[in-house]
């Protein structure tokens with residue numbers, strides 16, 4: 018238990034009481050103890066992940082969990098060295114089934130398991146005790162949904178990270194949505210999360226932009242140009258840069274003066290950053306993405322030379338055609354210093370990773386970008402490890418994601434071929450949600466009733482929720498097709514479906530007219546198979562959160578929520594709630610399912626409506 022120390026007080030108390038915070042860890046612990054007692058030689062001869070295999074079953078017929086350790090253990094025991102060690106042990110198991118039988122005999126007394134069955138070549142099917150299930154479930158009613166136990170960490174999440182003076186594109190939208198969800202999951206687990214916006218606010222393109230600003234808009238302080246459409250501004254600058262040799266030369270000089278800290282250049286640079294920032298903020302406001310701290314490329318600029326010096330001293334830097342490079346076993350090396358003496362994306366990221374590990378003291382640094390940058394981060398991580406910056410055991414993760422495609426399965430664009438502005442895209446989702454809501458309200462027999470004044474807020478929550486969910490529900494590495502119709506489909510695997518399911522549960526609670534405190538000491542009913550399956554499923558929530566915190570795959574939460582809604586529908590179809598003798602026991606189920614759904618949605622950045 019010493020290892021499981023945690024800052025989460027509740028989890029700590031439970032651990033001290035011998036209670037694990039996830040079902041699977043409670044079951045696994047029992048089998049770990051049983052195996053260690055039955056075959057003490059096993060833990061000594063093989064790493065745990067090989068001999069302790071406990072997982073959820075796919076079919077309820079075979080119990081709730083399964084222990085599939087017997088085959089591997091049997092093999093170990095057969096191994097020469099081990100059989101030598103076992104010499105003299107009269108009853109060495111002959112077959113995996115015998116191994117299972119011994120394990121089962123050694124399971125410590127507990128209140129978690131109802132029974133076990135040995136099946137096939139030696140699988141142990143595990144049936145949980147309904148009384149334990151019911152009690153664990155009732156705890157959620159009392160304490161709210163709990164995270165898995167974990168050692169609190171300092172985590173830096175680098176996400177969103179758009180580029181100054183360029184339009185934020187759908188890739189940045191994905192990074193923002195996925196990154197925000199990851200932050201919420203890690204915070205729920207008790208970690209201290211730093212949301213870092215690594216904006217592209219430095220580099221050679223600023224020479225061109227500054228030079229364009231100062232020549233085309235000479236008194237930009239007094240009369241700020243309308244550069245709210247930065248894409249056009251960027252294009253104009255680029256055009257001049259490509260066509261006008263003098264402009265090009267002047268741009269080069271501008272970069273140098275900017276990097277040297279010339280006040281006027283800095284003013285121009287700041288003006289451009291400010292305009293961009295306003296545009297980015299419009300997207301963050303809509304997405305309810307708060308707490309993102311801007312620590313862009315420029316932040317690291319002054320720190321780069323020392324890092325290059327350090328890496329050189331560590332023998333990692335080579336000269337190549339006037340540039341300084343770091344080989345990382347890939348086709349191209351990292352550029353520590355470019356041949357013109359400047360620093361770029363690579364040296365900035367090298368400096369940033371060191372800063373995060375050593376100054377911010379991060380235990381884990383997470384980067385959320387498109388999959389196209391995977392190799393870049395592999396190299397950065399490789400170099401960071403070689404430089405010894407991860408020595409305390411810090412973990413570096415790249416979280417790559419696929420492309421957003423349009424209806425035609427090509428890269429997402431508007432009809433006119435322009436890159437879609439994110440704000441427009443989000444607004445469109447809201448407009449369509451509003452239309453849908455109005456349609457439903459006007460449909461005969463529809464239960465959707467809403468005051469006119471609530472419609473706007475409702476359509477915002479639905480619209481943004483649907484965009485987020487459509488992005489998060491797929492494995493992030495796959496490309497996904499952006500379709501308003503699909504993401505707003507009431508009957509599909511969508512946020513709006515989940516929101517309706519949630520609102521339905523709250524309406525059952527409301528109709529019953531029972532107060533929460535009246536349910537305080539009530540245990541859920543778990544007699545009916547649909548009740549049991551739903552309750553068991555809900556208890557797996559911390560397990561899912563734990564997996565997401567590890568794998569950084571938010572779609573697992575979407576899957577969990579969708580299953581929850583489906584299982585709730587099964588339960589509600591087969592089990593009466595209101596007016597039934599088991600009303601209270603079933604209302605407990607409704608109450609907890611709603612709380613867990615709400616928490617799950619909030620981890621995706623979605624705020625459900627209590628009433629639709």
Ligand code: ARG
Pocket residue numbers: 175177178179180215216217366369384385386
């Ligand atoms: N600005 C970059 C882009 O738009 C993303 C930056 C990601 N973070 C980093 N530390 N490199 O692609």
